Amino acid sequence: GAVVSQHPSWVICKSGTSVKIECRSLDFQATTMFWYRQFPKQSLMLMATSNEGSKATYEQGVEKDKFLINHASLTLSTLTVTSAHPEDSSFYICSARTSYTDTQYFGPGTRLTVL
């Protein structure tokens, strides 16, 4: 089956620093990737949708200048949390799909803790 990886699996950083999270589709080309955020004991909330080679589409309430998304290739999307603050601490999950399937494949998630 299709595999999506995320790196790092967890990260701890100081307030004010930037953190980059990578999402890779290992054995298929992902024309679309999604980034979700999950706070403790809550559901997954869509942050943004990115199509390869295009600018990401952000959900209402998600700051595009704070959460930079790049989808430069068909196998890689990155999410950069700029000037991270403790309230950005969360579990970030990406998913990927191709244009010819209706199935989304989820990565294992990245747990971000901002001190």
Next chain:
Amino acid sequence: AQKVTQAQTEISVVEKEDVTLDCVYETRDTTYYLFWYKQPPSGELVFLIRRNSFDEQNEISGRYSWNFQKSTSSFNFTITASQVVDSAVYFCALSEDPHQAGTALIFGKGTTLSVSS
């Protein structure tokens, strides 16, 4: 508007009991997909099932079964003879018009299932 409601926040059962997790959805589309995912403490989402809006047949996979009823906009999930390893958070999700690129999943709030021995 798209919406997925999982009214049960937490359920506790004893091993070998049957348990049903409820899911009610709202959508304006006639073509859509419904999903169930399991999220164990490790956090990784485990795909359980996908059902399209044109297939109302119930499905059984081992101890798991799903009841899809369009008339009540429900897609309920039953675990038969529950086991401790079934303890997790279960999410129901909806995808509208899945053949359009860029369609994300709308998740319910999840139901935390605790199975004790």
